[in-house]
Amino acid sequence: MGKKEELLQFCWNQVNVRTERLKEANAALQESLDSETKNTAGDKHETGRAMVQLEQEKLAQQVQELDRVKGILKKIDITKKSTKIGLGSLVTTSLANYFISVSCGTFTLEEKPVYCISMESPIAQLLIGKQVGESFFFNGNAQVIGEVV
Numbered sequence: 001m002g003k004k005e006e007l008l009q010f011c012w013n014q015v016n017v018r019t020e021r022l023k024e025a026n027a028a029l030q031e032s033l034d035s036e037t038k039n040t041a042g043d044k045h046e047t048g049r050a051m052v053q054l055e056q057e058k059l060a061q062q063v064q065e066l067d068r069v070k071g072i073l074k075k076i077d078i079t080k081k082s083t084k085i086g087l088g089s090l091v092t093t094s095l096a097n098y099f100i101s102v103s104c105g106t107f108t109l110e111e112k113p114v115y116c117i118s119m120e121s122p123i124a125q126l127l128i129g130k131q132v133g134e135s136f137f138f139n140g141n142a143q144v145i146g147e148v149v
Contacts, residue, residue: 004078004090004149007099007107011116014104015069022066026059069102072118076101085127085148087119092147100124 033052076088085091091098096115099107103118117124126136127145135144 002078003109004088004099006109007090007114007116008073008076008078008088008101010107011073011099011101011104014116015066015073015102019063019066022059022063026056026063029056029059072102083131083148085130085145089127090114090147090149091127091145093143093145095141095143098123098127100127 029052033049033056072087078088080088082089085100087100089098089100091100097109097112099114099116100119101116103121104116106113106115108114115123119125119128123138126138130136130145132145132148135142137143
């Protein structure tokens, strides 16, 4: 398995874990809503139902965001070769390594951390379109791009 393939699989795994957590949370909320319905009526009952429904709305927004993230992951072509940094690029700089994909944490590749970052992140905004040898400043630190895979 290639480096970028491992990174993409890591991102998919992170997203799938989040999806499962949301499904479990939604099931728990539905169970809570069902038990609220069985309890006695009144103001307390209505307040409990309203709170559960608010939580369900928050979960629905998180599910929508995860669907957006999955859409981005599906667009990543790890076989594409490019000298310019873009979606799906594995970038090595003088200070860190980045996989331009979705924001899903740090993956250890060949004993080095690789930060999986979204296209919208501040560091990605600085990297996109750049090539090997170019430099940029981030958080007051100068970095030079050493490799783009």
